Amino acid sequence: MDNIESASKIGDVQPSLLIRGAAGILTGGSGTTSRSQGHDIRIRNGVIVAIGDLPPEPREQVFDASGCVVYPAWVNTHHHLAQSLLKGVPGGINSTLTPWLSAVPFRFRKCFDEQLLRTAARIGLIELALSGCGTVADHHYMYWPGMDFDGAQILFEEAERLGMRFVLCRGGATQSRHFEKNTREVEQLSDYLDDVSRLKGEFHDPGPNAMRRVVVAPTTVMFSMDSGELREVAEHARSLGLRLHSHLSETVLYQEASREKYHCTPIQLAEKTGWLGADVWYAHLVKLDRAEIELLGATHTGIAHCPQSNGRLASGIAPIRALQDAGVQISLAVDGAGSNEAADMLHEAHVAWLMARARAGQGATPRYAGGRGEEGADSVTVEDVIHWGTAGGATVLGLHDVGTLAPGKAADIAIYELDQPRHFGVHDLSIAPVICDGATVKTLLVAGKAVVEDRKIPGIDLVELAFEARQAVDRLKYLAERQASSSE
Ligand SMILES: [Zn+2]
Incomplete structure (x- = not known):
C-alpha cells in the first residue's frame, strides 16, 4: 500500500x-x-x-x-528503523539489554520481509520528521545468508520518498550470540566486505551535503566479529573512504566480555583493532573508565548519545560532559523504537539535557564531607544539546554542510x-x-x-498508516509464534 x-x-x-x-x-x-x-x-x-x-x-x-x-533540522546518528514495529514488546519491557535483545529484535528478526521493513521504516522516518529531524543514520543489521530482499534499497527508497537525508550503517555479524538459535545464520566475512563495496557503488555520495551515505557498521565490535576481522573491516572501510560505526560499552556486559576475551577494556580493544578516530562513532559509550574517556577524546572518536534508550534498558547515564571535555565528538540519537518508544529528537534533546545534569548532581557532596555543596546545573546547557543534536551529528557523519544555520x-x-x-x-x-x-x-x-x-507530511495518510501498522504487528506476532513452535 x-x-x-x-x-x-x-x-x-x-x-x-x-x-x-x-x-x-x-x-x-x-x-x-x-x-x-x-x-x-x-x-x-x-x-x-x-x-x-x-x-x-x-x-x-x-x-x-x-x-x-x-x-x-536534527541529525539522528543511531537508529534501527526496523524496530518501529517492535514497540513495547511485553517480553522485553522490564529487561536489561541482553535479555531484551533476545526477547525483542532477535526474536522477530527473521519474521521481517520487504513489506514489513518498508512499513517500519516509513513509521520511524515519519516520527522523526515530525520532531524536526532531517538526517537519519540507520544501523541496519538484518542480514542473513540467502535473504530475499535488499534492506538497504528499501531504506534508501523510503527516505528519498519523504525527502530526508539517509545514512545506511551496514550492520552484520560473522559470529552468533548465545541467544541466536541458529548459528548458521551469520555471514561470511568475505560476503560482508563484498556487500559493503556494492553498497558504496550503488548509494554512497561522499559530498559534504550528500543525501545518501554508506557506513561500515558491524553490529557490535565486542560480539559480532573477532579482532582480526575487525581490523580487516576497518582497513576495507578506510580504503573505500567510508566511516565506521558500531555499538560499544552500552552496559557492564561489555566490560566483562572484554576482560574475559581480550584481557583489556573495550576501548583498548577498539584501539588495537583500528576502531578509534575521527571517522568512527559509537552508540552509547555508557560504561567507561577515565583512561577510556581520555583515549576516545585524544582520537576525536564520536558518540551517538542515546539517553532515553540507556534509561529504558537501565544501562546507565553516559559521562557526556567528561567526554565532551576530553575532545569526543558528541551527537544525539534516538536508538531503535524497541528500546525507546519515542523516535523524537526534540524529546531526546530534552532528556539529554536532564540526564547530564542528573548525573552531575548525583556526584554532589556536602561541604562538611569535603565536597562543594550543590552543583551540576551548569554541566550542560540547552545550547549544548542543540549543538550536539545538529552540528555535532553532522560532524560525526562527515556531512559538513549540514547541521548549522549559516x-x-x-x-x-x-x-x-x-x-x-x-x-x-x-x-x-x-x-x-x-x-x-x-x-x-x-x-x-x-x-x-x-x-x-503546515504541520503535515504531504501525501501521508496517518489513519491509513496506523491501520497498516496494526496489521503488521499482528503478522509479526503470528510469525514469531509459528517460528518458535517449529523450532521446539
Ligand atoms: Zn542501537
Missing part, C-alpha cells in the same frame, strides 16, 4: 524563500555562535544565503515565522510553533522547544524542500 506522493517543493518554485520574523534562531553553533541576532533566513536553491534582519526581495516567497522558533550551509531547517499551553509564560522563547519538552513542527525543510508542511 503506497500512501506517499512526492514531497512538495517550496524552495524550488520561487527565486528564493525568506523565512521571516522568527522569535528566535538557534544556529547549531556552540558558545557565542549558538544564537543568531537576526530573525530572518534567506534560502536559494536549497542553500542558506543570508541570516539577519532581511527585507524581502522582489518576487521572493515569504514564510511568516512570527511566533515560531527556528533550529537546524550562509553557504544546506537549508535543513525546522520551524517550531509555540502554541501549546506549555509554551505560555516562557521568558526565553528560543530554548522553549527543548526546555518545555516539545513543540509542533510547522515546517521542516531538507535541502530547501518541504518534508513537513
Whole structure:
C-alpha cells in the first residue's frame, strides 16, 4: 500500500524563500555562535544565503515565522528503523539489554520481509520528521545468508520518498550470540566486505551535503566479529573512504566480555583493532573508565548519545560532559523504537539535557564531607544539546554542510510553533522547544524542500498508516509464534 506522493517543493518554485520574523534562531553553533541576532533566513536553491534582519526581495516567497522558533533540522546518528514495529514488546519491557535483545529484535528478526521493513521504516522516518529531524543514520543489521530482499534499497527508497537525508550503517555479524538459535545464520566475512563495496557503488555520495551515505557498521565490535576481522573491516572501510560505526560499552556486559576475551577494556580493544578516530562513532559509550574517556577524546572518536534508550534498558547515564571535555565528538540519537518508544529528537534533546545534569548532581557532596555543596546545573546547557543534536551529528557523519544555520550551509531547517499551553509564560522563547519538552513542527525543510508542511507530511495518510501498522504487528506476532513452535 503506497500512501506517499512526492514531497512538495517550496524552495524550488520561487527565486528564493525568506523565512521571516522568527522569535528566535538557534544556529547549531556552540558558545557565542549558538544564537543568531537576526530573525530572518534567506534560502536559494536549497542553500542558506543570508541570516539577519532581511527585507524581502522582489518576487521572493515569504514564510511568516512570527511566533515560531527556528533550529537546524536534527541529525539522528543511531537508529534501527526496523524496530518501529517492535514497540513495547511485553517480553522485553522490564529487561536489561541482553535479555531484551533476545526477547525483542532477535526474536522477530527473521519474521521481517520487504513489506514489513518498508512499513517500519516509513513509521520511524515519519516520527522523526515530525520532531524536526532531517538526517537519519540507520544501523541496519538484518542480514542473513540467502535473504530475499535488499534492506538497504528499501531504506534508501523510503527516505528519498519523504525527502530526508539517509545514512545506511551496514550492520552484520560473522559470529552468533548465545541467544541466536541458529548459528548458521551469520555471514561470511568475505560476503560482508563484498556487500559493503556494492553498497558504496550503488548509494554512497561522499559530498559534504550528500543525501545518501554508506557506513561500515558491524553490529557490535565486542560480539559480532573477532579482532582480526575487525581490523580487516576497518582497513576495507578506510580504503573505500567510508566511516565506521558500531555499538560499544552500552552496559557492564561489555566490560566483562572484554576482560574475559581480550584481557583489556573495550576501548583498548577498539584501539588495537583500528576502531578509534575521527571517522568512527559509537552508540552509547555508557560504561567507561577515565583512561577510556581520555583515549576516545585524544582520537576525536564520536558518540551517538542515546539517553532515553540507556534509561529504558537501565544501562546507565553516559559521562557526556567528561567526554565532551576530553575532545569526543558528541551527537544525539534516538536508538531503535524497541528500546525507546519515542523516535523524537526534540524529546531526546530534552532528556539529554536532564540526564547530564542528573548525573552531575548525583556526584554532589556536602561541604562538611569535603565536597562543594550543590552543583551540576551548569554541566550542560540547552545550547549544548542543540549543538550536539545538529552540528555535532553532522560532524560525526562527515556531512559538513549540514547541521548549522549559516550562509553557504544546506537549508535543513525546522520551524517550531509555540502554541501549546506549555509554551505560555516562557521568558526565553528560543530554548522553549527543548526546555518545555516539545513543540509542533510547522515546517521542516531538507535541502530547501518541504518534508513537513503546515504541520503535515504531504501525501501521508496517518489513519491509513496506523491501520497498516496494526496489521503488521499482528503478522509479526503470528510469525514469531509459528517460528518458535517449529523450532521446539
Ligand atoms: Zn542501537
